[in-house]
Amino acid sequence: MYGMVNQAVKGFVEDNHGPEMWHKIHTKAGAPESFAVMSPYDDAITFNLVGAASELLQVPAEKILKGFGEYWVDKVATVHYESIMTRSGQNFVDFVKNLDHMHQRIRITFPNYNPPSFRVKVVSASELQVDYYSERAGLLPFVEGLFIALGRYFQEGIKIEYADTEKLGLPCKRLLIEHAPLT
Numbered sequence: 001m002y003g004m005v006n007q008a009v010k011g012f013v014e015d016n017h018g019p020e021m022w023h024k025i026h027t028k029a030g031a032p033e034s035f036a037v038m039s040p041y042d043d044a045i046t047f048n049l050v051g052a053a054s055e056l057l058q059v060p061a062e063k064i065l066k067g068f069g070e071y072w073v074d075k076v077a078t079v080h081y082e083s084i085m086t087r088s089g090q091n092f093v094d095f096v097k098n099l100d101h102m103h104q105r106i107r108i109t110f111p112n113y114n115p116p117s118f119r120v121k122v123v124s125a126s127e128l129q130v131d132y133y134s135e136r137a138g139l140l141p142f143v144e145g146l147f148i149a150l151g152r153y154f155q156e157g158i159k160i161e162y163a164d165t166e167k168l169g170l171p172c173k174r175l176l177i178e179h180a181p182l183t
Contacts, residue, residue, distance in 0.1 A: 003035035028052035062141040069145020092154040
């Protein structure tokens with residue numbers, strides 16, 4: 001993963017638990033204190049940071065990943081990448097449908113970027129079926145956090161359920177996302 005992800009993990013920890021906790025986490029994970037945003041890092045560094053945070057904060061890794069997904073949209077994407085956000089859709093459905101296009105645009109800047117892929121089907125005016133493909137196992141809670149925060153960003157309430165993809169024989173994770181305008 002690129003340094004921007006690990007640097008955002010640092011921001012997430014410091015904003016929620018303070019710089020002292022970040023020091024403990026990155027030390028336990030054997031990770032640098034800070035990261036060059038445009039440089040690639042081994043995925044193991046990110047996963048080690050999540051594992052160390054889980055252990056030290058006594059919070060399940062899934063909850064940390066979900067919180068980080070929300071943080072990414074709330075504090076990173078909407079602040080530092082607003083132009084990409086606005087070009088990717090003017091509402092929740094259009095944005096989700098354009099995720100693969102957005103990742104392709106990002107690939108221009110990050111040549112070794114290995115993004116996930118999303119296949120989106122509009123089931124009804126208030127429901128999407130999203131098939132999530134990734135070579136990185138274990139990041140589904142992060143994706144869930146992203147969608148929840150994107151809902152807030154587009155002023156929509158989000159409810160996510162998961163289909164049993166093993167039973168369906170699918171090579172992806174399937175999310176069923178109900179969305180409705182916040183009142």
